[in-house]
Amino acid sequence: MPRATPSRSRKAGLPPGTPVYIGADKAARLNITVLDYDEAGLQERDITTVDQCLALQGAPGVTWVSVAGVQDVDVLQRLGECFGLHPLVLEDIPNTEERAKMEDYDDYVFIVAKAFDTADDNQVNAEQVSIILGRNFVISFEEQQSPLFDPIRARIRNGRGLVRKTGADYLAYSLIDAIVDKYFVVLETLGEKIEDLEEELVTNPTPGTMQVVHRLKSEMILLRKSVWPMREVIVSLARGESGLIRDTTAVYLRDVSDHAIEVIDTMETYRDMVSGMLDIYLSSISNRMNEIMKVLTIIATIFIPLTFVAGVYGMNFRYMPEITSPWGYPAVLSVMALAAGGMLYYFRKRKWI
Helix, strand or coil, X not given: CCCCCCCCHHHCCCCCCCCCCECCCCCCCCEEEEEEECCCCEEEEEECCHHHHHHHCXXXXXXXXXXXXXXXXXXXHHHHHHHCCCHHHHHHCCECCCCCEEEECCCCEEEEEEEEEECCCCCEEEEEEEEEECCCEEEEEECCCCCCCHHHHHHHHHCCCCCCCCCHHHHHHHHHHHHHHHHHHHHHHHHHHHHHHHHHHHHCCCHHHHHHHHHHHHHHHHHHHHHHHHHHHHHHHHCCCCCCCCHHHHHHHHHHHHHHHXXXXXXXXXXXXXXXXXXXXXXXXXXXXXXXXXXXXXXXXXXXXXXXXXXXXXXXCCCCCCCCCCCHHHHHHHHHHHXXXXXXXXXXXXXXX
């Protein structure tokens, strides 16, 4: 799980606009791919040197520059120089603990979003995705190579949908829509974990169960911290606050905004359920303890009169009425059995057992 509280100590004392990588140490190789496309055709290629980006300017159609890996700030700076990006934008891209936001720089729009995924062990992983929308280009930055945008690449290659027929703003919408759709996948996984955990809390809670509850609570806090500002970003884009967003694309952005609201509603429901799991755990532990104490109390109560009878006849006085009787021992055992049976009958009649 990523840290809920960001660590910015590496930026202390540096002037504004200085790019510094802030995030987990990942052995991710920088990979830059370019898709130039329009309704008539597509050209896809990998860029080995940043200087090749100079040839991308002024290309017909839409240019999508996909950058995987933001650890090398020198490469990011040279890429920013090619497209004329503001130093503050270049500062925010390698800071992978930025809050989701949207900033309009007139010539382009800078968007920061949080993408979530579940690992093989169903742990929620968060990665930052930065998107720069220009008039005829889109630049996307991911922390490392991921299949998040592979469906969009497939649609571009196959010419399906509207992405080849529309402009760069529709491509930016498609990237945002892919990020929001992934939220539903993560929430579905979390929902299954919460249902299983609720059943375990009621039937057989263990100390390890509380660790799972704590981890779920941390994941829900991280989701809430990221999804709420993401909805604000989508709403700002849908309102047409930027001249780079056309009215035809704003309709699709409003649909994504509705999806974000649905994600928030589901997330808040899950968060309340996880918050209530501590009470369920304490109640289950208390109920189990009460059951154990009830059994022990019944056993102790049954043996109190038996111990009394055994203690009386274990005093070994010379003159006791039943000591010399041949039926004394069976009589005492019969009295003990009747006492125990009578108490069990009384407990059952009172529905104590």
